[in-house]
Amino acid sequence: MLNRTLTLLLTALVVAPLANAADKVPLKLELPRPLFAGTPRPIQLPNLEPARAGKRPDFMVPAGTSLLSKGKKVTSSDSLPVIGELTFVTDGDKTGTDGTYVELGPNPQWVQVDLGSSAKVAAVVVWHFHSQARVYHDVVVQISDDAEFKKGVKTVYNNDDDNSSKLGKGSDKAYIEDYQGRIIDGKGATGRYVRLNSNGNTSDELNHYCEVEVFGTPAK
Numbered sequence: 001m002l003n004r005t006l007t008l009l010l011t012a013l014v015v016a017p018l019a020n021a022a023d024k025v026p027l028k029l030e031l032p033r034p035l036f037a038g039t040p041r042p043i044q045l046p047n048l049e050p051a052r053a054g055k056r057p058d059f060m061v062p063a064g065t066s067l068l069s070k071g072k073k074v075t076s077s078d079s080l081p082v083i084g085e086l087t088f089v090t091d092g093d094k095t096g097t098d099g100t101y102v103e104l105g106p107n108p109q110w111v112q113v114d115l116g117s118s119a120k121v122a123a124v125v126v127w128h129f130h131s132q133a134r135v136y137h138d139v140v141v142q143i144s145d146d147a148e149f150k151k152g153v154k155t156v157y158n159n160d161d162d163n164s165s166k167l168g169k170g171s172d173k174a175y176i177e178d179y180q181g182r183i184i185d186g187k188g189a190t191g192r193y194v195r196l197n198s199n200g201n202t203s204d205e206l207n208h209y210c211e212v213e214v215f216g217t218p219a220k
Contacts, residue, residue, distance in 0.1 A: 023063050024060040024062060025061060026060060027060070027183065027215060029180075029181070031179060031180055032094045032127075032130075032179050035096050035130055036130065036132060036179070040132075040133030040176070043133070043176060047161045048174045048175070049174065062217065066216075066217070067214070068215065069090050069115060069194070070090060072090050072115055073114040073116075074087065075114070076102075076104060076111045077104070078104040081102045082104065084102035084103055086111065088210070089209050089211065090113060090213075092211070093210075094127045095210070096130045101210040102208065105206065106206055106207075107205070108198070108199045109198060110195050110198075112194065112195040113193065113194045113214055114147070114193055115214060117192060117219070119190065119217060119218055120190050120216050121186030121188070121189050121214060123183055123214075124156070124184040124196070126139075126181060126182050127182075127210040130178050130210065133178075134177055134201045134203045135175065136198045136199075136201045136208075137199040137200055138159070138160035139158075139160075140160055140197040141156050141195070141197070142155050142156070142167075143186070143195075144191045144193050144195070145190070145191045145193070154189040154190075154191065155167070155168065156185060156189055157185075158170025158171070158172055159172040159173060160199075165197060167197060181211070186215070196212060
């Protein structure tokens with residue numbers, strides 16, 4: 001009897017992780033064509049991640065994950081963008097050419113996607129501006145059911161290493177923009193609203209968004 005119990009326990013310990021692994025699938029993204037060509041100027045930042053060599057590893061998400069943000073309403077801290085429209089952020093066009101991105105004013109700014117209902121977020125993918133090698137400062141991604149982001153706020157990414165945006169000091173790495181966009185782990189955070197903050201970039205003081213994609217499943 002004891003041997004049978006031990007066998008069942010060991011089987012459960014082995015099978016459970018395999019079942020969980022089987023529930024994960026690679027996130028499928030439609031990527032724009034690369035725009036940047038040539039040798040980028042050196043960028044020096046204390047928290048800049050090293051350049052990646054080769055293909056980006058697959059990002060695994062729960063089976064059944066889908067794109068939730070396409071065509072959804074976008075609001076912003078800058079109600080009158082310098083260039084473009086806020087609708088560009090979720091219109092599906094991430095090419096990055098003129099007329100496909102929105103440009104917000106200087107200093108800390110944010111864009112916010114209303115998913116329409118609460119969702120369990122698996123990933124947030126952002127394309128700021130990829131026709132030039134640059135780094136956007138103080139990128140902070142937050143999720144909440146509160147449109148004002150005053151309560152129930154979950155921060156899933158923060159590379160503001162000196163708290164200059166007053167959203168808390170982060171430990172995530174800054175990164176150089178490219179056509180693949182940045183995949184940010186949603187960590188299963190639940191919320192209706194996804195807010196992305198930035199504070200200018202290494203080329204100028206403005207803030208840009210070509211596209212934001214939010215992937216997840218409806219909250220139960």
